Amino acid sequence: ADTADVIIIGAGLSGLNAAMLLKEQGMRPIVLEANSIVGGRVRTHESVDGPVDVGASQIGRSYARVLDMVQKMNLKLIPEDRDLLPFGAHYQGAWIDNAKWADNPLNKTVGEERSIPPMLMAQRLVSKYNPFQDVTDWLDPKYASLDISLRQLLQSHGHSEQAIKLASLWPSGIDIDSTSVLRMWQEETRGAVDVSFGATGNTEEQHAGREQPFGEIHQRKLVNGLTSTSNIEGGCHRLPAAMAATLGDSVRLNKRVGRIEMSDKSGTVHCTDGTSYKARFIISAIPFTMLRQVKIEGGNGGTSPDAIAHMPYANTARLYLSVDPFWQEDGLPASFQTDGPLGMFWAIQNHQGGPTNRAMIVLTGPSARNISAKGKGSEQFLIDELARLRPASVGKVKIKTYKDWALDPLQMGCGFSFAPGQVNSFGRSMLEPWKIMHFAGEHTRRIDFGMESAMESGERAAIEIMARA
């Protein structure tokens, strides 16, 4: 077996950050990556219209580690250019004007619920009951009794049947039964930190009288040299590619790990191509959807085996388009959400002034699950569904690229979740090393979110190992 001080499994941002930090401390890491490219969920597809980030792309002002790494790698940040045009909804076969929803006969919600646009029901009610003050509150045992589903939370507050139904159509997380509200509040609380950094900018431009359900109106005004959200020029994949380049031949591609053997003193990692690597420590930096397919030999591992086996993953599938602005013809809302199989249509403001707009069909929650089950033919199915709802779109839409993360054989989902009860059963303790194996990856975050959480987790795992070495 090839030997190293630390074998890191997975060359996403978490594994690469851990490897760079360990190398900086004089240790010899080897990173084993199953794919033929690094970066994992930071992926850029080349399309006829240039690079398209199909995974992570948005870098917030509060992403300290990511911003630092972008600078070290000499990459250029550019202002995010993805303001969404105003939203409506297609619900029960009718077009809904969010501003008039309170008086719509289809609205059977009660009291305060009546004025919440249908598509925002889940988001607003999750927010309404969020008790967290701090980004680590989700781990505080004083909230243990709230490790419940959104349905249970809404029922306990006496919400109407239709409000619960609307929340189930467009949930945050997997669906309103499968995700703990502690996990939803974790994400929301960390998101608010980023927004608070942005709020020092040009709020007049930010609001401009528009309903922004996904917060996608971005400030281009610079605060401390940064717009509220940035992208990497040329595509986000340049970041992991540059990080991997600093590690040279320590990064081994096309090395899918299939088996890990451990003792208290060392571990051997076996790849499916028959090669083996031996080290004093191992870091697993792959999603638990993938680690549960790896055979782990070497005794008991506290709550981590439970987490590896049972942590659920959410999905998103996205169809990236360039469109002639057909909404100018049919007069219907440019962006919209549906209770049908299309999920959401995001029409993106054309700041460049060219003849076409960018747009995305975005599927999350139940609509993402259904499209993954369909598999082949999904792209045409979505275009046909768009044509059914918006006949004016026929002939005005060009596909750039498509990505369904649940169907990616090295991911099987877009992001981790906790089912109701799982923060209590393993969420707090699952990071304890399993003998000589430590855990990194966005699913092991404590504080941050998105790419920053992957960086956070790689840093933590590297520090844990340096403390033991």
Ligand SMILES: Cc1cc2nc3c(=O)[nH]c(=O)nc-3n(C[C@H](O)[C@H](O)[C@H](O)COP(=O)(O)OP(=O)(O)OC[C@H]3O[C@@H](n4cnc5c(N)ncnc54)[C@H](O)[C@@H]3O)c2cc1C
């Ligand atoms: C659609 C989408 C949009 C997103 N948008 C944003 C955004 O705008 N901003 C933001 O901050 N974050 C965003 N994120 C989240 C961000 O991409 C992730 O948090 C982060 O990239 C996760 O990094 P990671 O290292 O934890 O895991 P990964 O990136 O998943 O890396 C794991 C690596 O392990 C490899 N692997 C898997 N199995 C094995 C095996 N058996 N052996 C060896 N290698 C293996 C995989 O190929 C992969 O390269 C988005 C994610 C998605 C999916």
